[in-house]
Amino acid sequence: MSNVPMTVSGEAALRKELDQLKKVDRPRITQAIAEAREHGDLKENAEYHAAREQQSFNEGRIMEIESKLSNAQVIDVTKIPYSGKVIFGTTVDLINVESEATVTYRIVGDDEADVKQNLISVSSPIARALIGKEEGDVVVVKAPGGDVEYEIDRVQHI
Incomplete structure (x- = not known):
């Protein structure tokens, strides 16, 4: 499996x-299963089946996170010499050329992306258009509603 780029804060999260999941949820679910077993017939025991389903989801998420962490390539942008170019982990201020609206995005790993917090995935169309560009460059982002032009106003290595 290939390396998964991740910021320092993404790895910590x-x-x-x-x-x-391991220290709180797993013991709680195990206890719920034990209590449900005490109620007798497991075939018609909704509490038992619900707890087993919770256990399945919990264990699946544990395996998923462990896999991601084992393949994580943690990138600390503050340790990379500032080049003025947009790279993974940088924060970019953009100006929509047409509407002159401004927006700020930070380019992060896929698991960290949250558009509501202006965190965009490195594999998103906007990030792919921005990577390698510098302040003052105009980029065209292929969006579902049509092409959108942005001017890079500022690049920050925070």
Whole structure:
């Protein structure tokens, strides 16, 4: 499997979630299964089946996170010499050429992406258009509603 790019904060968040799943959720679910077993007949025991389903989801998520962390390529952008170019982990201020609206995005790994917090995936169309460009460059982003032109106003390595 290939390396998964991830920011330092993204790795920390996944490790925190993994810790929660293993140390808090797993014992709670195991206890719920034990309590449901005490109620007798397992065929018609909704509590037992619900707890087993929770256990399945929890264990699946644990395996998924462990896999991602084992393949993670953690990139600390603050340790990369500033070149002025847009790279993974940078924060970019954009100006829509047509409407002159401004927006700020940080380019992060796929698991960290959250458009509501202006965190965009490195594999998104906007990020792919921005990577390697510099302040003052105009990029064309192929969006579902048509091409959108943005001017790169500022690039920050935060």
